[in-house]
Amino acid sequence: MVYKIVNFKNFIDKRGSLVSLECDKDIPFNVKRIYSLYNLRNEAERGFHAHINLKQLLICVSGNCLITLDFVKYRKEIILDNPSKGLLLNGLIWREIKNFSPNCVLTVIASDFYDEKDYIRSYDEYVAKFNLDAI
Ligand code: TYD
Numbered sequence: 001m002v003y004k005i006v007n008f009k010n011f012i013d014k015r016g017s018l019v020s021l022e023c024d025k026d027i028p029f030n031v032k033r034i035y036s037l038y039n040l041r042n043e044a045e046r047g048f049h050a051h052i053n054l055k056q057l058l059i060c061v062s063g064n065c066l067i068t069l070d071f072v073k074y075r076k077e078i079i080l081d082n083p084s085k086g087l088l089l090n091g092l093i094w095r096e097i098k099n100f101s102p103n104c105v106l107t108v109i110a111s112d113f114y115d116e117k118d119y120i121r122s123y124d125e126y127v128a129k130f131n132l133d134a135i
Pocket residue numbers: 033035037045046047048049114
């Protein structure tokens with residue numbers, strides 16, 4: 001399981017800023033799906049699952065939110081607050097998404113189609129599989 005914070009190249013001039021992502025270069029997998037979380041209440045809590053095989057690139061294209069990654073023995077908190085900052089998730093990582101700002105739009109670029117069979121939604125099941133994978 002791997003996570004990586006990626007800073008994309010920004011093109012900034014007096015008109016504003018532009019960020020561009022290219023497959024293979026900025027997105028290290030073939031893109032099959034893009035979805036966005038929006039109209040999010042501040043107190044909402046999303047995620048609370050892990051994926052078995054899916055690779056994802058999370059980008060907060062507006063506003064900000066807090067991503068918590070759970071590695072069983074420790075948790076890592078990451079604030080996504082800029083369209084030029086991405087969080088790459090590859091492999092079995094339990095994630096929780098909270099603290100949505102009023103204008104938050106979280107866009108997720110994914111390596112595969114939606115498949116409920118790729119989800120682990122039970123934390124106990126996640127811990128068991130995580131410990132098994134660590135052997
Ligand atoms: P859910 O997994 O609860 O979202 P999150 O984990 O981000 O809080 O998904 C909410 C609903 O949307 C659920 O019924 C499944 C559906 N869904 C799709 O149909 N396609 C998708 O690509 C995603 C991510 C979810």
